[in-house]
Amino acid sequence: MEVKEALLKRRSVRKFTEEPVTEEQINELIHAAMSGPIACNKRPWEFYVVTNPEMLKAFQSASRFTKISAPLAIVVCGNLKRALPLNMADFWIQDCSAATENILLRATDLGLGAVWCGMYPQRKPEKRVRELLGIDDKRIALNIIYIGHPAQEPEPKDWYEEACVYRVK
Numbered sequence: 001m002e003v004k005e006a007l008l009k010r011r012s013v014r015k016f017t018e019e020p021v022t023e024e025q026i027n028e029l030i031h032a033a034m035s036g037p038i039a040c041n042k043r044p045w046e047f048y049v050v051t052n053p054e055m056l057k058a059f060q061s062a063s064r065f066t067k068i069s070a071p072l073a074i075v076v077c078g079n080l081k082r083a084l085p086l087n088m089a090d091f092w093i094q095d096c097s098a099a100t101e102n103i104l105l106r107a108t109d110l111g112l113g114a115v116w117c118g119m120y121p122q123r124k125p126e127k128r129v130r131e132l133l134g135i136d137d138k139r140i141a142l143n144i145i146y147i148g149h150p151a152q153e154p155e156p157k158d159w160y161e162e163a164c165v166y167r168v169k
């Protein structure tokens, strides 16, 4: 699939069939995640690949926007132990966001559906997800990406808005 086609075709999918995502597809998604740009090559990220049905069910109550049933979730976390020092530390958010978008685009490319559910900076949902995963506070759960075979097909879209573009010549 051409990049432009994937960009336009990618929409948030929140309904999935029960068909599992294969290990091969999961590997493709994680490879895509780690192919993104990274500030100073720190790679301050961790990816928790969740297929455990009880854990997936528990994620649904993490926030009121995560009540989604999917065969797979990838939780993208920032690892503060690998972050840049001092006032550059927050670059982990941009690194992990680029990785997240890569997962969404590769999922589209593989014929899968996905939705990015933001956790950080919502304090309680973020903590809840970490508790469920059993990870310490040196990690921060940026989001849960639900992934699966789509049971809905949102229309491709082009939300171009000229008013948001300033041409500085």
Ligand SMILES: Cc1cc2nc3c(=O)[nH]c(=O)nc-3n(C[C@H](O)[C@H](O)[C@H](O)COP(=O)(O)O)c2cc1C
Binding pocket: 010, 011, 012, 013, 014, 065, 066, 115, 116, 117, 118, 154
């Ligand atoms: C930072 C961020 C947080 C989001 N959080 C949620 C969420 O908690 N639940 C959800 O269903 N969608 C969530 N979304 C998906 C947006 O609702 C969706 O991308 C937006 O409505 C545009 O629609 P589209 O993805 O189909 O183009 C989030 C997207 C981003 C970038």
